[in-house]
Amino acid sequence: VSTQSTGDELLEESPPRLRKTINAYLTGKPERKGKPLQKATFLLYPELSAEPYHDPKGFPWVQQLENNWLKIREEFLGLKNQKNFQRIFDSVKEGGCWNTYTLVDQGTIKYENWARCPITASILSSIPILFGNCLGYCYFSVLGPGTHVLPHYGVSNVKLRGHLPLIVPQNKSRIQVGEIEKYFHEGECLIFDDTFIHQVWNDETIENQDR
Numbered sequence: 001v002s003t004q005s006t007g008d009e010l011l012e013e014s015p016p017r018l019r020k021t022i023n024a025y026l027t028g029k030p031e032r033k034g035k036p037l038q039k040a041t042f043l044l045y046p047e048l049s050a051e052p053y054h055d056p057k058g059f060p061w062v063q064q065l066e067n068n069w070l071k072i073r074e075e076f077l078g079l080k081n082q083k084n085f086q087r088i089f090d091s092v093k094e095g096g097c098w099n100t101y102t103l104v105d106q107g108t109i110k111y112e113n114w115a116r117c118p119i120t121a122s123i124l125s126s127i128p129i130l131f132g133n134c135l136g137y138c139y140f141s142v143l144g145p146g147t148h149v150l151p152h153y154g155v156s157n158v159k160l161r162g163h164l165p166l167i168v169p170q171n172k173s174r175i176q177v178g179e180i181e182k183y184f185h186e187g188e189c190l191i192f193d194d195t196f197i198h199q200v201w202n203d204e205t206i207e208n209q210d211r
Contacts, residue, residue: 017045017046017047020046021043021045021046025043030042030043030044031043031044031046032044034050034157034195035050035196036178037052037178037179037196037197038050038157038178038193038195038196038197039153039195039197040153040154040155040156040157040195041153041154041155042155042156043155043156043158044156044157044195045156045157045158048157048158050157050193051193052177052178052179052180052192052193052196052198053177053180053182053190053191053192053193054160054191054192054193055191056162056188056189056190056191058191059162059189059191061126061127062162062189062191064123064126064127065123065162065164065189066164066187066188066189068119068123069164069166069186069187070187071119071120071123072119072120072123072164072166073166073167073186075117075118075119075120076117076120076140076166078116079101079116079117079140082101082116084101084102084112084113085099085100085101085142086099086100086101086102087099088100090152091149091150091152092147092148092149092150093147093148093149093150095146096143096144096146096147096148096149097142097143097144097147098141098142098143098144098147098149099141099142099144100139100140100141100142101113101139101140101142102137102138102139103117103120103121103124103138103139103140104124104130104131104136104137104138104139105137105139106133106134106135106136106137107130107131107132107133107134107135107136108131109131124138135155135156135158135159140166141163143173143200143202144202145202145204145205145206146202146203146204146205146206147200147201147202148199148200148201148202149199149200149201150199151197151198151199152197152198152199153194153195153196153197153198154193154194154195154198155195156195157193157195160191160192160193160194161191161192161193161194162189162190162191163175163184163189163190163191163192164187164189165184165185165186165187165188165190166186166187167186168184168185168186169202169203169204171183172202172203172204173200173201173202173203173204174200174201174203175190175192175198175199175200175201176198176199176200177192177193177194177196177197177198178196178197178198
């Protein structure tokens with residue numbers, strides 16, 4: 001049996017919306033637009049729940065993160081002088097600063113960084129969907145004072161993005177997904193669909209950045 005025929009048989013047995021999505025991709029016409037203000041830069045899978053924000057209570061691993069957020073924050077603070085933070089330049093307004101420290105990249109553990117965060121690593125290990133998955137990412141993200149991450153879209157709606165805020169200047173850090181703006185609160189997860197246009201601000205001033 002040839003690989004081609006096996007692939008055709010698997011495709012034929014797939015659900016209709018999966019067949020439609022794969023055929024559209026193979027013919028160079030993948031669906032990218034969904035609801036107003038929703039657009040995937042790579043692929044929009046049809047008939048998935050399409051809302052800017054999702055209730056964190058619907059994800060069993062959220063409670064594990066929220067119950068341990070202070071431990072995670074303490075471990076993060078111990079990384080402040082590490083060399084493995086990488087600066088992100090895309091989507092950042094001139095004058096801003098956005099740095100990340102990657103723990104999981106495309107489903108693969110970054111072992112050098114992972115080893116420096118044993119408590120966080122142990123907690124993340126209870127979230128199996130992060131691993132062996134090309135859309136599995138996890139990193140510490142730091143927005144400097146006065147930083148504005150400009151409006152942009154995510155690659156696909158087959159994943160959601162989760163934020164666990166660790167250090168937040170009061171009423172100074174916010175996100176807008178679609179038309180809905182929310183403030184970040186320490187220790188409270190926020191889950192959103194990043195195929196809706198979204199942007200983030202840290203409105204803290206440089207003079208108060210250590211607060």
